[in-house]
Amino acid sequence: MNSAVTPSADASVSNSTPKTVHGACPHDCPDTCAMRITVQDGRVIKIQGDPDHATTQGALCTKVSRYAERSYHPERVLTPLKRVGPKGKGQFVPVSWDEALSDIAGRLKSIAARDPEAILPYSYAGTMGLLQGESIAARFFNKLGASQLLRTICASAGGAALAATYGHKVGMRVEQFAFSQLIVIWGSNSIASNLHFWTLANQAKRQGAKLICIDPRKTETADKCHQHIALLPGTDGALALGLMHELISHGWLDQDYIDRHVDGWDGLRERALQWPPERVAEVCGISADEVRQLARDYGTTKPAAIRLNYGMQRVRGGGNAVRLVALLPCLTGAWREAAGGMLLSSSGFFAPYKNTAKLERPDLLAGRTPRTINMSTIGDDLLREASPEFGPKIEAVIVYNSNPVAVAPESGKVVAGFQREDLFTVVLEHFLTDTADQADYVLPATTQLEHLDVHTSYGHTTMLINEPAIRPQGQALPNTQIFRELAARMGFTEPCFADSDETLARQALVDDLSFDELRATGWLQLPIADAPFANGGFPTPNGKVQADAPGLGLPDYVPNYESRQSSPELARRYPLAMISPPARNFLNSSFVNVKSLRDIEGEPLLEMHGDDAAARGIQDGQVVRVFNERGTYRCRVALNPRARPGVVNGLGVWWRKLGLDGSNVNELTHQRLTDMGEAPTFYDCLVEVQADSLRAA
Numbered sequence: 001m002n003s004a005v006t007p008s009a010d011a012s013v014s015n016s017t018p019k020t021v022h023g024a025c026p027h028d029c030p031d032t033c034a035m036r037i038t039v040q041d042g043r044v045i046k047i048q049g050d051p052d053h054a055t056t057q058g059a060l061c062t063k064v065s066r067y068a069e070r071s072y073h074p075e076r077v078l079t080p081l082k083r084v085g086p087k088g089k090g091q092f093v094p095v096s097w098d099e100a101l102s103d104i105a106g107r108l109k110s111i112a113a114r115d116p117e118a119i120l121p122y123s124y125a126g127t128m129g130l131l132q133g134e135s136i137a138a139r140f141f142n143k144l145g146a147s148q149l150l151r152t153i154c155a156s157a158g159g160a161a162l163a164a165t166y167g168h169k170v171g172m173r174v175e176q177f178a179f180s181q182l183i184v185i186w187g188s189n190s191i192a193s194n195l196h197f198w199t200l201a202n203q204a205k206r207q208g209a210k211l212i213c214i215d216p217r218k219t220e221t222a223d224k225c226h227q228h229i230a231l232l233p234g235t236d237g238a239l240a241l242g243l244m245h246e247l248i249s250h251g252w253l254d255q256d257y258i259d260r261h262v263d264g265w266d267g268l269r270e271r272a273l274q275w276p277p278e279r280v281a282e283v284c285g286i287s288a289d290e291v292r293q294l295a296r297d298y299g300t301t302k303p304a305a306i307r308l309n310y311g312m313q314r315v316r317g318g319g320n321a322v323r324l325v326a327l328l329p330c331l332t333g334a335w336r337e338a339a340g341g342m343l344l345s346s347s348g349f350f351a352p353y354k355n356t357a358k359l360e361r362p363d364l365l366a367g368r369t370p371r372t373i374n375m376s377t378i379g380d381d382l383l384r385e386a387s388p389e390f391g392p393k394i395e396a397v398i399v400y401n402s403n404p405v406a407v408a409p410e411s412g413k414v415v416a417g418f419q420r421e422d423l424f425t426v427v428l429e430h431f432l433t434d435t436a437d438q439a440d441y442v443l444p445a446t447t448q449l450e451h452l453d454v455h456t457s458y459g460h461t462t463m464l465i466n467e468p469a470i471r472p473q474g475q476a477l478p479n480t481q482i483f484r485e486l487a488a489r490m491g492f493t494e495p496c497f498a499d500s501d502e503t504l505a506r507q508a509l510v511d512d513l514s515f516d517e518l519r520a521t522g523w524l525q526l527p528i529a530d531a532p533f534a535n536g537g538f539p540t541p542n543g544k545v546q547a548d549a550p551g552l553g554l555p556d557y558v559p560n561y562e563s564r565q566s567s568p569e570l571a572r573r574y575p576l577a578m579i580s581p582p583a584r585n586f587l588n589s590s591f592v593n594v595k596s597l598r599d600i601e602g603e604p605l606l607e608m609h610g611d612d613a614a615a616r617g618i619q620d621g622q623v624v625r626v627f628n629e630r631g632t633y634r635c636r637v638a639l640n641p642r643a644r645p646g647v648v649n650g651l652g653v654w655w656r657k658l659g660l661d662g663s664n665v666n667e668l669t670h671q672r673l674t675d676m677g678e679a680p681t682f683y684d685c686l687v688e689v690q691a692d693s694l695r696a697a
């Protein structure tokens with residue numbers, strides 16, 4: 001390693017006696033598990049879930065149980081790399097940190113001298129940690145005056161909907177699902193992506209609770225529920241309105257709770273009465289009896305709980321749909337009981353306990369208001385020329401904690417953008433991902449085992465610490481240290497750029513939440529009541545739920561951009577709706593390169609119903625062309641009941657270079673945004689499928 005650069009993490013000292021440290025899973029998953037990492041002789045010998053943490057209960061998922069395999073992976077990037085071949089070919093040579101950082105700083109200085117907004121940070125939840133996410137990195141880009149990134153790619157439609165309805169991203173305490181009598185699992189394959197909730201739901205099931213899954217796909221979770229309702233993608237808002245219709249018609253309302261705690265009820269009531277079960281059935285592609293029975297179960301069972309997840313908000317009307325579902329427990333008074341209500345995200349509970357401004361230092365903007373680029377339209381934006389409306393052409397992108405070439409929509413355009421010869425790209429990464437392949441420099445970042453961090457959660461209400469368990473591998477550095485080094489070479493002299501990781505960790509917490517206590521115990525439970533909204537008290541200005549939200553009005557069903565209803569001509573050419581949920585053993589695009597997990601998945605798959613396949617002469621296991629006007633994606637087809645008629649499931653998110661023809665399912669998705677939150681609409685996508693005449697079965 002170059003002597004100018006030293007790791008800042010408190011790397012553990014080699015010791016032949018096994019030592020266990022507190023860890024936290026860094027991945028974009030609501031469970032945010034507490035981990036126990038056992039180290040001997042400077043090497044991790046065991047990773048396990050912490051048995052003392054209330055929701056982790058000693059268990060990690062299959063993916064993260066293999067985290068050591070990921071950290072010690074032979075293909076890990078362990079030195080700075082400089083591109084020597086054509087963009088996208090992944091041809092690099094190792095260089096020293098000093099050479100890489102000095103060259104990068106020089107390039108950024110020269111672009112910033114023309115216009116700092118031509119520089120764009122691109123990051124998301126590759127790690128959810130407060131330090132290795134946006135701390136020194138945010139300070140760096142604020143000081144630079146770079147374009148700001150609107151971080152929308154996963155959850156912003158649902159987040160905006162919760163904020164409009166409840167005032168913040170708040171919901172049930174997850175532990176309470178164990179005591180529910182009815183659990184509606186709505187748009188969530190919990191077994192794959194919310195495992196510790198699923199453990200609690202199973203506990204409730206053993207105690208007699210009914211479990212109902214609402215999802216276009218017959219997921220592994222649907223297999224284990226008492227009932228599965230396979231509605232068409234993007235029709236969840238219509239179903240919620242139909243449930244309201246039935247709650248009203250049968251008198252299953254808690255009028256006292258509504259009167260005390262809901263604003264805008266009269267208008268909502270009038271709207272819901274326009275949605276009888278027959279109309280809902282027609283829109284959702286289910287039977288009217290399914291609507292009636294679901295409403296009866298929901299209206300007459302107590303306590304009744306809804307676990308909503310973000311899949312259903314990835315359509316044009318995603319924000320409105322979340323608003324409508326979030327209103328259901330307010331109409332039945334389900335919030336009165338601890339085991340009733342709804343959970344999409346608990347992240348808003350952390351707002352009073354973390355100090356984002358101290359970490360990210362927006363004051364470093366010094367009055368400047370740089371433009372904002374939406375990460376979900378990166379494909380279009382990388383290809384834009386300078387204009388008065390857009391501002392300067394993007395000349396440099398610094399990517400960290402993200403893999404946009406694989407995960408951003410309409411990836412044909414994303415690839416074309418990153419391949420621009422006049423674009424300077426730096427990627428902080430563990431591996432040569434699809435995005436790293438496009439970089440001018442790849443900088444080796446530490447994994448969660450090698451750095452300090454502090455974590456909040458969006459699925460439970462404890463704050464966790466992640467202690468460094470081992471020294472950084474090779475020449476890897478924490479993101480914090482990489483941005484410190486870059487700041488020094490840019491000539492940024494503010495003392496905040498010298499803050500150590502421990503100083504950052506202390507800054508991350510508000511004063512009355514003790515970092516020392518967090519360090520001693522591994523996690524801290526926030527003081528949230530078991531039934532936080534039993535007596536109203538939502539974090540809105542007047543404490544009431546907002547059915548009629550200021551500036552938005554009442555929620556309504558908003559049809560997909562691409563559907564028979566809204567675009568009949570397009571639907572004639574591309575008659576199948578496609579959703580692209582994650583394959584069970586991947587987490588977004590993470591873990592695709594972990595061979596043991598990829599071996600379980602096999603290869604990129606499209607699930608298709610037998611009737612749709614028969615109509616196209618497609619056999620099980622054949623290679624197929626999935627296409628629309630944006631592109632073509634080749635993969636193998638699996639004919640099974642996980643796909644309902646009229647809908648195909650393109651499991652993601654495979655790295656493009658590990659797919660059959662160097663592409664993935666995002667070749668077909670588009671960049672239009674949701675009704676609220678400016679989020680992508682991955683599951684609002686029409687396609688056609690043909691047997692691939694070039695490929696044998």
Ligand code: SF4
Nearest residue numbers: 025029032033061064
């Ligand atoms: S990915 Fe989720 S379930 Fe798996 S270890 Fe991490 S937080 Fe736990």
